Amino acid sequence: MINLDMNTKMAEFRATINNLSKSVIRPISRKYDEDEHVYPKELDVFRSFSILGGGKKKKKESEEPGKSKPAARKIGTNMAMVLGAEELSWGDAGMFLSLPNAGLGNAAIAAVATEEQHERFGSKWAAMAITEPGSGSDSGSITTTARLDGDEWVLNGEKIFVTCADRCDVVVVWATVDKKAGKGGIKSFIVEKDRPGFKLEKLEHKLGIRSSDTGTFVLSDCRIPKNNLLGSAEVQTATEGFKGVMKTFDNTRPLVAAMALGVARAAIDFTREKLEESGIVLDYHRHPNCMSSLEKEFYIMEGNLEAMRLLTWRAAWMADNGDFNNLEASMSKAKAGRCGTLITHKCCELLGPLGFSREHLAEKWMRDSKIMDIFEGTGQIQHLIVARNVLECSSKELK
Amino acid sequence: MEEKEFSFALSEEQGTMKETVARLMKDLVAGRAHDMDEKKTIPAECIQKIRDLGAMISVIPEEYGGYGMEYSPIMNALILEELAAADMGVAIAAMTPAMFLLSLLESGTEEQKKKYIPPYCGGNFRPCSAAVNEPRFRFDPVELETRAQKKGSAYILNGTKCFVPMAKDAGHLLVAADVEGTPRLFIVSSDNPGMKIGEREKNLGLYALDTYSVTFDACEVPAADMMGGGDPGCYERFLQKSRIAMSAMATGLSRASFEYAKDYSRERVQFGEPIASRQAVAFMIAEMAYEVDAMRLMTWRAASLLENGKDAKRESFLAKLYAGDMTMKITDFGVQVLGGHGFVRDHPVERYYRNGRGIAILEGMATV
Numbered sequence: 001m002i003n004l005d006m007n008t009k010m011a012e013f014r015a016t017i018n019n020l021s022k023s024v025i026r027p028i029s030r031k032y033d034e035d036e037h038v039y040p041k042e043l044d045v046f047r048s049f050s051i052l053g054g055g056k057k058k059k060k061e062s063e064e065p066g067k068s069k070p071a072a073r074k075i076g077t078n079m080a081m082v083l084g085a086e087e088l089s090w091g092d093a094g095m096f097l098s099l100p101n102a103g104l105g106n107a108a109i110a111a112v113a114t115e116e117q118h119e120r121f122g123s124k125w126a127a128m129a130i131t132e133p134g135s136g137s138d139s140g141s142i143t144t145t146a147r148l149d150g151d152e153w154v155l156n157g158e159k160i161f162v163t164c165a166d167r168c169d170v171v172v173v174w175a176t177v178d179k180k181a182g183k184g185g186i187k188s189f190i191v192e193k194d195r196p197g198f199k200l201e202k203l204e205h206k207l208g209i210r211s212s213d214t215g216t217f218v219l220s221d222c223r224i225p226k227n228n229l230l231g232s233a234e235v236q237t238a239t240e241g242f243k244g245v246m247k248t249f250d251n252t253r254p255l256v257a258a259m260a261l262g263v264a265r266a267a268i269d270f271t272r273e274k275l276e277e278s279g280i281v282l283d284y285h286r287h288p289n290c291m292s293s294l295e296k297e298f299y300i301m302e303g304n305l306e307a308m309r310l311l312t313w314r315a316a317w318m319a320d321n322g323d324f325n326n327l328e329a330s331m332s333k334a335k336a337g338r339c340g341t342l343i344t345h346k347c348c349e350l351l352g353p354l355g356f357s358r359e360h361l362a363e364k365w366m367r368d369s370k371i372m373d374i375f376e377g378t379g380q381i382q383h384l385i386v387a388r389n390v391l392e393c394s395s396k397e398l399k
Numbered sequence: 400m401e402e403k404e405f406s407f408a409l410s411e412e413q414g415t416m417k418e419t420v421a422r423l424m425k426d427l428v429a430g431r432a433h434d435m436d437e438k439k440t441i442p443a444e445c446i447q448k449i450r451d452l453g454a455m456i457s458v459i460p461e462e463y464g465g466y467g468m469e470y471s472p473i474m475n476a477l478i479l480e481e482l483a484a485a486d487m488g489v490a491i492a493a494m495t496p497a498m499f500l501l502s503l504l505e506s507g508t509e510e511q512k513k514k515y516i517p518p519y520c521g522g523n524f525r526p527c528s529a530a531v532n533e534p535r536f537r538f539d540p541v542e543l544e545t546r547a548q549k550k551g552s553a554y555i556l557n558g559t560k561c562f563v564p565m566a567k568d569a570g571h572l573l574v575a576a577d578v579e580g581t582p583r584l585f586i587v588s589s590d591n592p593g594m595k596i597g598e599r600e601k602n603l604g605l606y607a608l609d610t611y612s613v614t615f616d617a618c619e620v621p622a623a624d625m626m627g628g629g630d631p632g633c634y635e636r637f638l639q640k641s642r643i644a645m646s647a648m649a650t651g652l653s654r655a656s657f658e659y660a661k662d663y664s665r666e667r668v669q670f671g672e673p674i675a676s677r678q679a680v681a682f683m684i685a686e687m688a689y690e691v692d693a694m695r696l697m698t699w700r701a702a703s704l705l706e707n708g709k710d711a712k713r714e715s716f717l718a719k720l721y722a723g724d725m726t727m728k729i730t731d732f733g734v735q736v737l738g739g740h741g742f743v744r745d746h747p748v749e750r751y752y753r754n755g756r757g758i759a760i761l762e763g764m765a766t767v
Binding site for chain 1: 409
């Protein structure tokens with residue numbers, strides 16, 4: 001039965017995370033925006049925290065295709081993740097990305113690692129390396145190679161835009177074992193940071209989320225053990241393997257949508273505070289024709305925020321209940337990525353001089369939110385996926 | 400009371416009702432909506448058949464002539480979406496009596512319920528309506544210019560209302576009027592000499608639905624007919640429910656425009672391929688798809704709060720505001736995808752575009 005009224009358990013969970021965000025993360029938000037590349041040591045308190053890193057392992061069970069759906073529809077890991085991501089990103093999105101042991105690579109490990117790999121890497125902080133200088137949205141076109149030489153894989157190539165590059169322990173690297181096989185030849189490999197031939201080349205200077213470190217790795221004849229190939233060792237000729245790794249996006253896209261939501265809410269909350277200080281009463285009552293343009297713009301932002309949140313919750317809730325959510329995951333990110341950007345722009349505009357000054361965080365949220373419409377698939381890619389789904393077009397029919 | 404599970408899934412009962420209404424509307428309205436719009440009338444048997452489903456009457460307790468089923472704003476929102484996906488005019492017409500009856504049921508005094516509900520619970524559709532909107536650009540449902548002044552054991556109403564659906568045939572109107580700065584609802588009988596039903600209005604959209612201006616000139620209403628006695632909360636609840644209803648109808652209307660444009664874009668071939676294979680068109684379709692869903696979820700969320708006995712002031716306000724904006728965007732896209740063909744009245748997107756304008760402007764036209 002439809003019920004979109006948060007229950008007590010969800011509300012309590014949310015309040016707990018919000019408290020942490022408010023007391024630990026928000027106070028140091030500006031500091032680490034300025035001190036780009038410095039690890040916020042305050043985040044060490046999250047090392048023992050199980051909501052993010054620990055939760056990822058559990059979600060595996062409910063997600064396995066073919067497993068029978070649970071009788072009672074439930075609130076699971078994905079829902080908890082998006083609730084947590086909103087609250088923590090409200091504190092600081094860059095720091096949410098820097099939570100120890102909760103990298104994107106950890107999600108990949110949780111999703112497909114073998115028992116033995118869980119043992120070896122489950123407690124490591126794992127980053128994810130997909131993007132290359134010549135391969136962005138078209139992740140099927142990557143050129144980093146992995147060649148089997150006896151009991152070792154030999155990796156060669158360059159990976160850019162790796163989140164937590166400096167802070168992580170291991171990196172999940174996408175490479176092709178057979179260029180002729182196209183997407184079917186792409187596999188992911190776990191590379192420990194101290195492997196010879198694996199070098200952190202540089203850290204980026206970015207528009208926003210500066211508290212998160214983003215780096216470039218160069219792999220030159222980097223050798224890793226054969227069993228560092230993530231998941232099944234079988235080389236698939238079909239595109240099934242690639243589809244598997246792409247499926248991770250159905251879980252991570254709502255998560256990025258939730259981050260956009262958190263940043264946009266931070267901007268809206270601050271704007272509300274300033275509007276109310278200036279004597280404007282927001283009572284959610286009057287007809288829009290009877291309010292100032294500023295008030296109406298504020299309400300429309302709030303409406304968009306609600307829309308972002310509900311689309312995000314739906315995608316996560318579906319994942320928890322074993323429903324195929326490829327369409328809904330992209331919908332959530334298409335909406336949240338774009339609106340997050342528009343909302344944070346608008347807040348700066350409505351705040352006037354307060355929105356341009358680095359005395360306040362509004363300008364930072366405007367910079368931070370932009371990435372949400374880019375990583376894990378740009379807004380344009382999300383629109384393509386949504387359009388292909390609803391129009392029932394193949395990627396050849398709708399390019 | 401045990402807490403309900405948080406869920407996006409329809410229950411079996413909700414799914415069955417949604418399908419039933421959708422099927423009925425397909426038989427009754429699909430293919431005829433254009434005709435109704437041109438002829439500016441909704442056939443009586445159409446409204447009667449929707450009423451025969453019992454969706455509205457079922458929640459009225461048996462003692463007043465209903466079936467005593469559990470009242471559910473979410474169920475009503477589901478029904479409204481389906482009705483409006485077929486035709487918004489039909490949706491408003493079918494739900495018009497509910498504005499009067501559900502308000503009475505929720506806020507009416509025992510005497511008011513006994514007196515006013517049973518006459519509308521018989522087998523035949525009999526209109527009763529609500530008068531909320533006023534003809535001025537700064538119309539605000541919480542600052543009404545129709546005023547009621549206490550005089551002895553009665554209230555004297557003065558003012559003008561507009562967009563009152565089915566007012567001409569309605570036995571009673573629920574009239575929103577200001578009493579010393581607070582909006583209140585009054586039950587006014589059609590035979591009250593102080594109430595004058597004007598000419599049928601000529602509107603931008605909703606041609607099939609008959610709406611009227613209604614004037615109150617020293618209209619004397621017994622104090623006993625002020626809704627809920629002295630309960631000031633009943634207008635607030637009425638407003639919340641009507642806002643959720645507007646947003647539910649917006650979802651249905653926008654969905655219809657989205658689906659029509661989607662199908663058209665796959666069939667329309669230009670430059671040797673369907674126009675849907677062009678991103679410029681496909682991205683509009685994608686946006687329509689997720690905005691329709693967003694509107695629906697916001698409707699459900701606000702309705703969920705009401706269903707759980709909570710206040711939905713903020714959520715119902717935001718749902719309607721959002722739906723008002725998005726309906727215009729979506730129905731505009733609907734016309735745009737069809738190009739010149741969207742501008743001629745042979746295709747329904749033209750009607751959706753006109754009807755959609757009403758969502759942001761109107762208040763108190765339906766209820767959940």
